[in-house]
Amino acid sequence: MGIKRKIEENDIESEKKTKKDEVFPIETFVKNLKDPESSFLALSEFNEHVRQLSSQEKLGELIENILLSLKSNLDDVLPLITEEKRKTSENTTLYRFLTTLMEYFSTKNYSTLSELIMKRFLSITSSIHTIYFMLSSHSTASHLKVTLRFLLSMVQQNEYYARSIFSLIDFKRPCWKSLLKRRDIRDSEDVRYWVIKFFFSPLVYQHIDTIRNLIKEHDIFHEIFYGLVNDSRNTVEFILDEIRTNIIMVPGVTKTDKIHLFDDRNLKSLIRLYNWTGQQKQKDLVRTKKKKEKLEESLDLEDEEMEVEDNNDRDEVRRIVHTFMMIILNSRNYGINFFDTNFGTTTKNSNPIILKVITNLSNHFLTDEYASNLIVTCLTTCxxxxxxxxxxxxxxxxxxxxxxxxxxxxxxxxxxxxxxxxxxxxxxxxxxxxxxxxxxxxxxxxxxxxxxxxxxxxxxxxxxxxxxxxxxxxxxxxxxxxxxxxxxxxxxxxxxxxxxxxxxxxxxxxxxxxKPDHFCDSLNLLKTTDSTTSDLHHSVSQYINLLKLYSSSCFMSMSAMNINLDILLTNSILNLLSFFKEILLKNDMNDNLIENYFQCIRNILNYRESIDDAVWARHVRNRYFNK
Incomplete structure (x- = not known):
């Protein structure tokens, strides 16, 4: 037979107007807590009073006084955690109260008291079913957040209880994906935020088996990563920091583990963050779509406002995701890249995922400095x-x-x-x-x-x-x-x-x-260049440096093995030198360019002896007498 409650918490929230830091009647609270008829009234009054407190110090003082009145045991609290089915509002009242206690116990290291609540909760077979009931789609955002925060408070006690709680959770249930879609842009810590915070909570202990078990929850991670582009800056920063600190950089987490986490789908979601426009902007887009006839005009107005308001946040999110991607794709110790000792000469691709990333980014290397930098770095690493x-x-x-x-x-x-x-x-x-x-x-x-x-x-x-x-x-x-x-x-x-x-x-x-002779026609463009422009010096410098390389020992020695190649190189070099001589005589060039010019000539003279004199003479005669 159910116990009749005198009042529910939702009624309390609308009727009670407790003044800030008003003295809480502890004796009355303890008395009502012991009475099954008034126990939930006592919890509701406590929860409401806690909302009004101005500091954590006040809360700590209140809990210490209550524990003193309860003789430092929870004998009057534990019976409230039962198999009995309750209304959503009653479960919310109980979870809110227990969360307050558990969070305080965690900060004060009151492990004995927290273990009493944990053992009681885990001993009730219906506890997890009640949790799922509270996480169903009919629950309000407030009730969902209270439930998730209660779960989080239990995980935060220690690693053992974190693993115990997560062993009960089935993330394959459809409720989790729908919860990750529950957003409220007016609330920086909405339902989605608390789901993610709970999901990541056991990672802080950096237990390898726990990390690998979470990585296997592909659907959850897909939903988390996919929604990042519409999250607030703080949420994006929190998620990426948690993954970086408690997964990527944890010793024992292998490259294979990380590749399972950062599959094509998740990496594409991360790339979308380079175009992050802010949570507020997403709201504006949704709102303006409802007024199709004014969509274009509204978007233009919002763009002007958001350009100033969110520019810093946008830049920071882009910086954060770029730093994250650089670690994932390029870090030798923490990334997903593999060094290929064959340097891509075999049919096996050692870094197919990274190739897909830079392929997706290739459309933006001309317009986005972060995309360009990431591609260049990936090609250096791989x-x-x-x-x-x-x-x-x-x-x-x-x-x-x-x-x-x-x-x-x-x-x-x-x-x-x-x-x-x-x-x-x-x-x-x-x-x-x-x-x-x-x-x-x-x-x-x-x-x-x-x-x-x-x-x-x-x-x-x-x-x-x-x-x-x-x-x-x-x-x-x-x-x-x-x-x-x-x-x-x-x-x-x-x-x-x-x-x-x-x-x-x-x-x-x-x-x-x-071949060098292919440049002869293109060099004519330099002749039309205005000699007064600064580009002329730079242009001539580039061409002479190029010529210097062609006339260097490595190339001239190659030509020595092949008469036709030698003649081709020599012809080309002489043509180029003739052109450079003309330019140098007409323009005031620096000494370094002139020195390079003569160095090319010396290089040719040094290697000309490799060709038979008769061949060389016949070649030069044909060249000049035909002109």
Missing amino acids: PDLLQPFFKLISHEYISIRSKNLSGTLEFLCEVIQQQKPLNSWLEIFQTTSDSIKLTDILINLTLPMEIMNKFDQVILKNSDSTIQLISMKFLSMILERVKEALNILTNVSLACEKISALEAYQQAILRYIP
């Missing part, structure tokens, strides 16, 4: 992804119709510039016994094949002098990488057949690196 990414860029952005070819080339220059020196992996190269494999590795690390296949037709023949200048900068960087590779193949002790590797790599150079 050089095995260079060729797939170059293929993507070549297909999407390198064409005659490209709207921002110069921006794309600048971005590619940044990618190449941030690559690690080849000597970083010297030990791998030295121990590679297969010459073909070593050649393939060096090609992957130094020659952006898909880009270079279009270099002649799309870039060198472009009439834009800005693109010409950037293309020289890009090619200079490529050639520096090529020189590194040639130095390894010629001067470093290797386990493979050096001659075979060198010849194969030289063939790759001839295939992918544009």
Whole structure:
């Protein structure tokens, strides 16, 4: 038979107007608590009084006095935790009261008292069913938050009880996903926030089995990550900080564990945070959609207001998610990246998830500095992804119709510039016994094949002098990488057949690196450049530096093995030198450029002896007498 209650908590909330910090009648409270007819009245009065307290000190003093009156035991409280079915409001009253006690016990380390409540709760088989009843869709936001906070207070007692509570929870129940959709933009700690806080609560103990069990709750994490873009800045920061501190950086959590957590779906949700516009803006969009006839006008007005109001929050959220993504994708110790000793030369992709991320971000590298930085860093961390990414860029952005070819080339220059020196992996190269494999590795690390296949037709023949200048900068960087590779193949002790590797790599150079004579036509653009502009000095500097590389020992020694190549290089260099001489005589150039000019000539003279004099003489005669 049920116990008749004299009053319910909801009635108390509307009728009682307790003055702030009014003295609480402890004797009356204890007396009513012991009486089954008035026990819930006592709890309601206590809960209402606690709401009015101005400080935690006042609350602590109140609880200590009540414990003193109860003779430091909970014999009059524990009977309230029973198998009996109660109304939602009664359960809410009890949970609110117990939460207040448990949170205080946790701060004071009153483990004996908290254990009494925990043991009582766990001993009642219907306790968890009552919890699910309270978490059902018919419950109000206030009742849901009280229930979730009560669960959280029990988890916070210690690791043992945290695991005990979570062993009872079935996150496959549909109620959890619906709770994660319960939002209130007027409340910074809405239902969704408390669900997430409870779900993450056992992570603080950093127990590996607990972490792995939570990671297996894919649907919950999908819902959490998917909703981030509409969460407040504080909620976003809380979620990412919890995951970073209590999952990612916990020793014992493997890369495989993290890959299970950061699947394609969750990473896409994280990428959406780069376009986070704020919780308030989401509300405005929902509201304005109800007035379709005024939608466009309303959005424009809200954009103007939010641009000022939330700009700092937006910048901070973007910064937070970028820092988080940099750890996930690039940290050697805490990220999901794997180092591929084959550098992408096999059919197996060691970092397919990261490739998908940078593919999704590739549409934004020209407009978003964070997206650009993340892509560049990922390609530095995972050089095995260079060729797939170059293929993507070549297909999407390198064409005659490209709207921002110069921006794309600048971005590619940044990618190449941030690559690690080849000597970083010297030990791998030295121990590679297969010459073909070593050649393939060096090609992957130094020659952006898909880009270079279009270099002649799309870039060198472009009439834009800005693109010409950037293309020289890009090619200079490529050639520096090529020189590194040639130095390894010629001067470093290797386990493979050096001659075979060198010849194969030289063939790759001839295939992918544009010949110097291809630049002769494009150089004519410089002649039309106004000599008074500052760009002229920079342009000539870039071209001479490029020429210096072409006439350096590594390339001239290559030409010595091939008469046709030598003649081609020599012709091209002489044409270029003739052009530079003309420019240098007409313009006031610095001494460094002039020195580079003469260095190119010295390089040619040093290596010309490698060609038969008769061949050389016949070649020069044909060249000049035909003019």
